[in-house]
Amino acid sequence: MxxxxxxxxxxxxxxxxxxxxxxxxxxxxxxxxxxxVFGGAGxxxxxxxxxxxxxxVPLVALVFGTMHVYASREFIELLxxxxxxxxxxxxxxxxxxxxxxxxxxxxGVGVPLLLHGTAxxxxxxxxxxxxxxxxxxxxxxxxxxxxxxxxxxxRLKGMAIALGAWFLLTIxxxxxxxxxxxxxxxWPLERPLLALMLGNPVDLAxxxxxxxxxxxxxxxxxxxxxxxxxxxxxxxxxxxxxxxCWTAFPVVLARRxxxxxxx
Amino acid sequence: xxxxxxxxxxxxTRIVLDGVSLSLEPxxxxxxxxxxxxxxxxxxxxxxxxxxxxxxRLLLDGHPADDAGQYRARIGYAPQAPHFPANLAVxxxxxxxxxLRPSAEIDESLLDAFGLRAEWETPVGTLSGGWRQKVxxxxxWLFKPDVYILDEPTAGLDPVAAGLLKHALRSARTAxxxxxxxxxxxxxxxxLADDVAFLTDxxxxxxxxxxxxxxxxxxxxxxxxxxxxxxxxxxxxGGRK
Numbered sequence: 001m002x003x004x005x006x007x008x009x010x011x012x013x014x015x016x017x018x019x020x021x022x023x024x025x026x027x028x029x030x031x032x033x034x035x036x037v038f039g040g041a042g043x044x045x046x047x048x049x050x051x052x053x054x055x056x057v058p059l060v061a062l063v064f065g066t067m068h069v070y071a072s073r074e075f076i077e078l079l080x081x082x083x084x085x086x087x088x089x090x091x092x093x094x095x096x097x098x099x100x101x102x103x104x105x106x107x108g109v110g111v112p113l114l115l116h117g118t119a120x121x122x123x124x125x126x127x128x129x130x131x132x133x134x135x136x137x138x139x140x141x142x143x144x145x146x147x148x149x150x151x152x153x154x155r156l157k158g159m160a161i162a163l164g165a166w167f168l169l170t171i172x173x174x175x176x177x178x179x180x181x182x183x184x185x186x187w188p189l190e191r192p193l194l195a196l197m198l199g200n201p202v203d204l205a206x207x208x209x210x211x212x213x214x215x216x217x218x219x220x221x222x223x224x225x226x227x228x229x230x231x232x233x234x235x236x237x238x239x240x241x242x243x244x245c246w247t248a249f250p251v252v253l254a255r256r257x258x259x260x261x262x263x
Numbered sequence: 264x265x266x267x268x269x270x271x272x273x274x275x276t277r278i279v280l281d282g283v284s285l286s287l288e289p290x291x292x293x294x295x296x297x298x299x300x301x302x303x304x305x306x307x308x309x310x311x312x313x314x315x316x317x318x319x320r321l322l323l324d325g326h327p328a329d330d331a332g333q334y335r336a337r338i339g340y341a342p343q344a345p346h347f348p349a350n351l352a353v354x355x356x357x358x359x360x361x362x363l364r365p366s367a368e369i370d371e372s373l374l375d376a377f378g379l380r381a382e383w384e385t386p387v388g389t390l391s392g393g394w395r396q397k398v399x400x401x402x403x404w405l406f407k408p409d410v411y412i413l414d415e416p417t418a419g420l421d422p423v424a425a426g427l428l429k430h431a432l433r434s435a436r437t438a439x440x441x442x443x444x445x446x447x448x449x450x451x452x453x454x455l456a457d458d459v460a461f462l463t464d465x466x467x468x469x470x471x472x473x474x475x476x477x478x479x480x481x482x483x484x485x486x487x488x489x490x491x492x493x494x495x496x497x498x499x500x501g502g503r504k
Contacts, residue, residue, distance in 0.1 A: 003363060010359045014348035017386075074346035078402070081311045082363050083336040262274075262314035 003088040004095075007079060011096015015068075021104050024060050028052075028108025036116045043213050046126045049109060050209045053134050054202050058141045058170055061101055062162040065145025068097055070155050077263050090258040094251065098142045105134045126212035129236065133205035136243040140201045141166075143250035150257040173200045201246035208239035264289055265310065265410060265441055270319035272305055272465075279305045280316070281465040287458075289409070292432060292442040294456035294473075296449065296489060302465040303445045304343065307412055310443075311340055323410075336364065339408035343415045343445075345399030349388025353379055353398060356387060360402055367406040374401035376427045392419040400428060410441040417451060429455060453485040461492055468492060 001009075015021050035048045072093065079089045113127065148161045177196055181189060197203045265287040272280040279302045287293050295303050308314035310321060312332050321328040328334045347356050361369065374380070377397040382390065387398065396419045403411060411432075417425045432455055435442055446452050452459070459476055461469040469476055469492060477483060480491040 001362060006359055006362050010348060010351060010355070013355065014350045017350035071346070072348070074342060074344060075348055077313055077342060078340075078345070078347070078399075080313055081335055081338065081340045082360075083333045084363065085331065263308065 003082075003084045004092045007084075007089055007092025008096045008099075011093060012100055015096065015100035016103075018100075020064060021100055024064070024101075025104035025108040028056070028105060029111055032109050032112040033115075036112055043123065043126070046123065046130060046209065046213060050130060050133075050206065053105075053109070053130060053137070054206055055170055057105060057134050057137045058202060059166050061138045061141035062145045062148075062166050063159070064101065065097055065142045066149045066158050066162040069093075069146055069149035070158065073263070080263060086259050087255070090255050094143065094146060094254065097146070098139050101138045101142060102135045105138055106131060109134065123212060126209055129209045129212040132240065133208050133243070136240075136247055137201060137205050139247045140243070140250060143247065143254050146254035147250050147257060150254060150261055169200055170202050173202070198242050201243055204239050204242045204246065208236055208243065211235045211239065264324055265443075266320075266322040266325070267306070267310070268320040268322065270306065270309055270321070271317050272302075272309055272314060273317055279465050280309065280319075282319070283462070283465070283467045284319075285460055285467060285470055287410075287441050287443055289441045290436055290439045291457040292436050292444065292455050293458040293460060294452040295443055295445045295460050295462065296452065297462035298493070301462045303462055304414060306462065307340075307414055307443070307445070310412065311335065311338065336367070336406070337409045339403035339406060339411050341396075341399045341403040341411075341413045341416055343418065345395050347387040347395070347398065350386050352384050352386055353390070354383040356398060357402070357405070360405055364406055370404050370407040371401075373404040373427070373431050376431070377401055377424060393421060393424065396420055397424060404431065408440070411435055411443070413442070413444045415446055416444060417446065417448065425451075449484075449486040449489060456485075459485070461489065463493070463496060468496065 031052050032049060035045050035052075039045050039048050076089065076093065080086065109131070144165060145162060148165070149158050152158050152161070177193065180196070181193070197207065267283055267285045270280050270283040270285075271278070283302075283306060295306065297303050305314060309316045309319075312328075312335060323334050323337065351359075357374070361367075377400070379397060379401055382394065387395065390398070396416070400413070400416060403413065416428060420428065432442055432444075436457075444452065444455065453473070456473055458471060459469065459473050460467060461476075469479075473485060476485070476488050476492075480488040482488040482491060
């Protein structure tokens with residue numbers, strides 16, 4: 001086995017027994033189950049799950065990821081005193097954090113869906129897009145968590161930055177976009193708003209799921225514009241490419257910090 | 264033999280190591296002492312490659328340490344405050360470490376001496392600080408390294424375990440290994456150390472045999488000898504003012 005796979009395996013073994021991660025998966029399963037039972041059928045359930053995903057997944061990935069990196073500091077040091085390339089240690093740690101989080105999300109949302117089967121009447125394309133969005137958001141925000149935790153040794157400051165990033169990207173960003181729309185309503189804002197949407201992974205995840213649904217009204221201004229400009233498969237493809245870029249960017253940043261920093 | 268030549272390290276404007284040159288001989292136990300914040304841990308981290316020195320060289324048996332860090336295969340390290348993934352069992356930690364270096368010769372003498380096999384299935388997160396220290400020390404011994412670097416190794420150990428560690432250290436010395444220890448318990452170092460390196464404010468103030476330090480300061484014990492060195496430095500600093 002390679003050093004990367006050994007570090008990854010240790011990370012997965014550790015986190016799959018982590019009670020907070022298990023609680024996260026169970027909480028998602030409870031939310032999904034309640035939505036399937038009480039939240040109507042089909043698109044309504046997907047939309048409610050989407051809203052829960054867009055808020056919860058980034059928050060858990062950021063807070064859990066930041067805490068995990070701080071708690072692993074001494075273990076990272078132990079690994080770095082072995083004759084291993086730093087890049088293998090980083091990759092093992094990142095994947096060892098991200099894959100269990102993705103698995104908890106997919107199981108938490110997926111098991112109730114499988115239990116309800118076709119009775120859920122949820123569109124398959126939208127559900128697949130939801131799974132993909134959740135996985136991408138987890139990967140993105142876990143990498144952001146690593147970037148934050150590797151950037152400061154002050155745990156309180158790191159956690160504050162993580163919460164600030166969550167607030168900014170899930171709530172603050174949309175508020176900013178709304179402010180731009182209301183301030184510059186008389187200007188042709190279509191393309192700038194489209195660019196703004198590409199600048200936020202949470203918006204991209206939302207659009208990716210909503211393009212799999214018929215609820216054009218729920219797409220919002222930028223989403224409807226996105227669908228109009230990128231018809232057919234092009235829209236989801238661009239959203240997925242955007243999310244992939246949004247995952248790659250913090251991963252590169254965290255990797256760079258990890259390779260350069262003193263432990 | 265490990266040689267440091269002109270090792271310098273600063274964090275921002277704060278100089279932590281200022282041109283430290285030091286040789287650690289095989290078959291001897293060297294004690295690295297100094298007040299809190301003197302640069303001991305940073306020096307160890309520079310040797311291990313955990314921190315990158317701004318200037319200076321690290322030589323192993325006269326050869327510069329490789330950038331890829333393969334030289335670390337020759338070093339066994341036990342940190343001051345060891346932590347392992349909380350949900351891994353003790354046995355899983357050792358299995359992972361062994362798998363990282365499949366071709367290395369294994370030495371489980373300390374692991375057995377500490378009775379760690381009785382805790383083989385126990386998650387590391389549920390162990391006390393003393394038991395975690397035992398896991399860390401046994402891990403440092405695992406690959407029969409040429410060099411042992413131990414940061415406050417007896418911290419948290421019960422007297423029996425501390426005795427076992429001292430025995431293992433003496434055996435390592437007899438086998439011609441290089442040992443570097445830091446500790447604030449000077450009586451312990453006095454018992455074990457052949458050489459002493461005294462660091463303050465990132466400067467190496469003394470390096471040599473313990474006997475030479477005692478002779479230089481006109482004392483019989485390490486503690487008053489270190490105190491005399493510190494007093495001398497304060498007088499020197501006061502004189503400059």
